[in-house]
Amino acid sequence: MRGATHAKWAACAVAVALAATACGGGDSGGGSGASGIVSSSWGDPQNPLEPANTNEVQGGKVLDMLFRGLKRYDSKTGAAKDMLAEKIETTDSVNFNITVKDGWTFSNGEKVTAKSFVDAWNYGADLKHNQKNAYFFGYIEGYDKTHPDKGDPTAETLSGLKVTGERTFSVKLNQKFSTWPDTLGYAAFAPLPRAFFDNHSAWLSKPVGNGPYTVNSYTKGSKLEMRKWDGYPGPDKAQNGGVDLKVYTDNNTAYTDLTAGNLDLVDDVPASQLKNVKADLGDRYINTPAGIIQTLAFPYYDEAWNTPGAVKVRKGLSMAINRAQITDTIFQKTRTPATDWTSPVLGADGGYKDGLCGDACKYDPAGAKKLIQEGGGIPGGQVKISYNADTGSHKEWVDAICNSVNNALGNDRACVGNPVGTFADFRNQITQNKMSGPFRAGWQMDYPLIQNFLQPLYYTNASSNDGKWTNAEFDKLVNEANAETDKAKAVDLFQKAEGVLRDQMGAIPLWYQNGSAGYSTRVSNVALNPFSVPVYNEIKVS
Amino acid sequence: MPEPDFDEGAAISATGAGGVGQGAIAPTGTGAAMDLAISEGATLERTPGGPEGTGPAGKPRSLWGDAWRDLRRNPVFIVSGLIILFLVVISLWPSLIASGNPLKCDLSKAQLGSRPGHPFGYDGQGCDVYTRTVYGARTSVTVGVCTTLGVALFGSVLGGLAGFFGGGWDALLSRITDIFFGIPVVLGGLVFLSVVTSTTVWPVIGFMVLLGWPQIARIARGSVITAKQNDYVQAARALGATNSRMLLRHIAPNAVAPVIVVATIALGTYISLEATLSYLGVGLKPPSVSWGIDISAASQYIRNAPHMLLWPAGALAVTVLAFIMLGDAVRDALDPKLR
Amino acid sequence: MGRYVIRRLLQMIPVFFGATLLIFLMVNVMGDPIAGLCGDKACDPATATRLKQEFGLDKPVWQQYATYMGNVFTGDFGTAFNGQKVTELMSTAFPVTIRLTIIAILFEIVIGITLGVVTGLRRGRPIDTAVLILTLVVIAIPTFVTGLVLQLVLGVEWQWIKPSVPPDAPFDKLLIPGLVLASVSLAYVTRLTRTSIAENSRADYVRTAVAKGLPRHRVITRHLLRNSLIPVVTFIGTDVGALMGGAIVTERIFNIHGVGFQLYQGILRQSTQTVVGFVTVLVLVFLVANLVVDLLYAVLDPRIRYA
Secondary structure, X not given: OHHHHHHHHHHHHHHHHHHHHHOOOOOOOOOOOOOOEEEEEEOOOOOOOOHHHOOOHHHHHHHHHHOOOOEEEOOOOOOEEEOOEEEEEEOOOOEEEEEEOOOOEOOOOOEOOHHHHHHHHHHHHOHHHOOOOHHHHHHEOOHHHHOOOOOOOOOOOOOOEEEOOOOXXXXXXXXXXXXXXXXXXOHHHOOOOHHHHHOHHHHHHOXXXXXXXXXXXXXXXXXXXXXXXOOOOOOOOOOOOEEEEEEOOOHHHHHHHHHOOOOOEEOOOOHHHHHHHHHHHOOOEEEEEEEEXXXXXXXXXXXXXXXXXXXXXXXXXXXXXXXXXHHHHOOOOOEEEOOOOOOHHHHXXXXXXXXXXXXXXXXXXXXXXXXXXXXXXXXXXXXXXXXXXXXXXXXXXXHHHHHHHHHHHOOOOOEEEEEEOOHHHHHHHHHOOOOOOOEEEEEEOOOOOHHHHHHHHHOOOOOOOOOOOOOHHHHHHHHHHHHOOOHHHHHHHHHHHHHHHHHHOOEEEEEEEEEEEEEOOOEEOOOEOOOOOEOHHHOEEO | OOOOOOOOHHHHHOOOOOOOOOOOOOOOOOOOOOOOOOOOOHHHOOOXXXXXXXXXXXXXXXXXXXXXXXXXXXXXXXXXXXXXXXHHHHHHOHHHOOOOOOOOEOHHHOOOOOEOOEOOOEOOOOEEHHHHXXXXXXXXXXXXXXXXXXXXXXHHHHHHHHHHHOHHHHHHHHHHHHHHHHOOHHHHHXXXXXXXXXXXXXXXXXXXXXXXXXXXXXHHHHHHHHHOOOHHHHHHHHOOOOHHHHHHHHHHHHHHHHHHHHHHHHHHHHHHHHHHHHHOOOOOOOOOOOHHHHHHHHHOOOOOOOHHHHHHHHHHHHHHHHHHHHHHHHHHHHOHHHO | OHHHHHHHHHHHHHHHHHHHHHHHHHHHHOOOOHHHHOOOOOOOHHHHHHHHHHOOOOOOHHHHHHHHHHXXXXXXXXXXXXXXXXXXXXXXXXXXXXXXXXXXHHHHHHHHHHHHHHHXXXXXXXXXXXXXXXXXXXXXXXXXXXXXXXXXXXXXXXXXXXXXXOOOOOHHHHHHHHHHHHHHHHHHHHXXXXXXXXXXXXXXXXXXXXXXXXXXXXXXXXXXXXXXXXXXXXHHHXXXXXXXXXXXXXXXXXXXXXXXXXXXXXXXXOOHHHHHHXXXXXXXXXXXXXXXXXXXXXXXXOOOOOO
């Protein structure tokens, strides 16, 4: 390490020399803005800030501050709790009668009524509005008319939605779905004020909602200032004066700004800095489980991966991955080795089952080698793990997995990474069934239900079943679980389905992802919710 | 020293590259009469003039021949040649000096510093930095040298022709250059290289030549435009020299210096550019070992493990140094004012 | 000279069409961008189809190009995927980038040429060797690392600067980013100047000037430097484009929302409108820069005439 130290000093010496010629003062009053205001890192949202059109976490953060829906997921347990919903009643798991609480308004004074919800949902479900989260309304009757798979919509409103009073409306689903009310905490189900429909572009440049914050100013691409809404009627009032979201081109820069005292909160600590958080931040660093699981999916449309022997190969590969070592070294414990296909944030009652995967997820190089040989060896002699190279640092963990597999098999070319230049290209290769080997699959839950971790990913032809895995037994169990009105029994059935997935090793579970954040000395009571979004309204500023 | 034969390149070139207003055809001698450069540095010193400089009278010597005679005696050339020879040898037979396997990595040793048997320590994946640096030479030296040669040849020929002929040819070639300048590297890489399935370095080199030549072409064009104004070129033209003779004998030796300078520095940047392309998944197909890839991987961990960066970056620096020295020696050899 | 400039300006028209068409086709070849808009999930097919219609991606390429060019001539450069107008993106990105580029070029001129002259006149001396070593460091150490180290030392340790540049990015806040951006080009400028100076310092006119008894600094600036600058000016001309469009690393480190960053994002998201718009403007900048360089040739060396 002596050489290394020298290099460090040399680099610093150069920096000093250069700085002397070019720098003056610079620091104009440290700290981070006005009193009571939290400054937080942000990424430019990829879509306009419409509730049913926001499918990534950056836009999601804003909606979480700006809107409150019928339900809200508890920031600690993730359980869906009533927010604007006074009651949601059903007798048959198909027809639901919803009553909205009295006394809620939007920040522009407009009352939140049943119509605010119904209009918003109809807007989101209408194909003409290009809302990327329209599929959330897919369980409501009439969705096939407002959002047909082909051609123009034949209806503008969902026939399953009826306003029955100022604060009441009824919902009819197109199938039995006992836990449907628990999905209503998702941002897509937020109510919308008339201003959204009447002057859409004005609303987009300064959104108005019914949450604890209001938008003060929004400069696209650089800064969004949110301020506490004093008239907020809900129980979860903002504990700070407001939040300034600053757009960063790189999360490493945001982290550096935090350590320099120019920023209060970074909710995405870059992997390369994880080793330094103790030194830089001390205990002002949080690392909590989030509802995200990373897996390796397989292309079942490729004959080579769909043979009876391939099950053993897949299990063997799973056992060749030293998950504990990779999560410790590469991710610095911001991931936890996966032992099932759901997430710990569901809790045992919600369907998470530690160790469900069994031996197939335990590192066992000798067993792995034996299983892969029994299964006929790796198809084509080499596993290529595909990932997109443009976002996230996927290269590192893919390389680490490959090294782990190669060491287990004693062949340094048994596994290689296969980077794909852009995310769009990566997705295109997946949707066009062009993958020839395992590929990166990440799943961030929409709502904390075991159903959400299984059905969209592994049910035959489900929307995110990227590997086209199909199993009649699994489908049957999921159908039964959805129809089951007793929650515990439903969870049990889902876990049975998960057992089928395990026996076939439909996808290799890798690790559960945590949310990680660092914060400044100015703020306290910082936490991340199970969606890895900071609970902004509870942050206190000293 | 000047010989009577005015068709002889070396003699005419000896009048120097300047001549604004002075218009002197006066010979410059051996470079000792007046010296603003105060002194020649030890590394760049050469035998002035002398009988071996003039060669046997009567037998016409070419400038290029003179240059080669000079080069062989130049210690800078010899040192740079030895470094390059060493790089070539370890590129061909890396196992001569590294016994390990660059693809054998043990994550439990990630980022560790120097250990017995592993003097350079380990990288982020727990691979031996020394072994990877030695094995990375083949790819990186091939990419750097071949790209530089391709860019320099292609660029200086096109740029040189544009500068020499001027007019319509210049307009056409220069505007094509402008369009090529406009292609962002990332876009070009994603478009041209993502369709390539070859696992060799050649598509990457080809691509870098495709996007790299415009810069050299501009530099060469500028140099040729300057050089063709010189009196000796005008004299050669008046004496009826052909275009190709003027270009090769009179203009090229005087225009080549900036091209050499830019090309030798660019060699280092090409080695780094390969890593950018590889990072995007359009460069070398994994598992490849190259300095560029290791440098970019190590850059992320500069705060924790700078030793990971030091060795591949050092190897890159030495390579660039060797070629800069070589370029300097060649340029000096081609400059008759130094003779 | 006036006619020459007009002719050069007219040449911009074919280049403009050629460049837009080329870039348009290149982004198009990359394939369907819609699939990248729905996160780790598959877009639902109906919405994907609608989005394709909205961005005109369902039409044949030539028709898309024709429509796009038609819009460009009415000042409409289209819309990025996040709903922002490309003209809006350009109006925020270009001013910042132009300031950054000006600073970088000033560094190249001031530091690069000074070091080049000094080393050219003192070849083989310790200063020459020191500058050579610095050159090698700059080439071998990625900009990312130089930028990061400067940011950590100056921004965090000593607090001389703020680690990130504010959105309005005034000149004084761009000094360090400009230096980082210019670092590799500095190596080129220094060595080009050094070589030219060394070559020309033996030229007859320099001897004559010295013999006439002119003061040393006058010989250097008026006679030696002026005749040595042509390759340097050419290089800086070619570098303008690279500095403006390729500053992605510097821009990311210092949180500058400039052209390099927007262009990079546009390419990765395969947004034809963003990429073609930005590249078109960049190509126009190259054309102007090259014209200026060609005009400077004649200023620096009066024997060169406008062809």
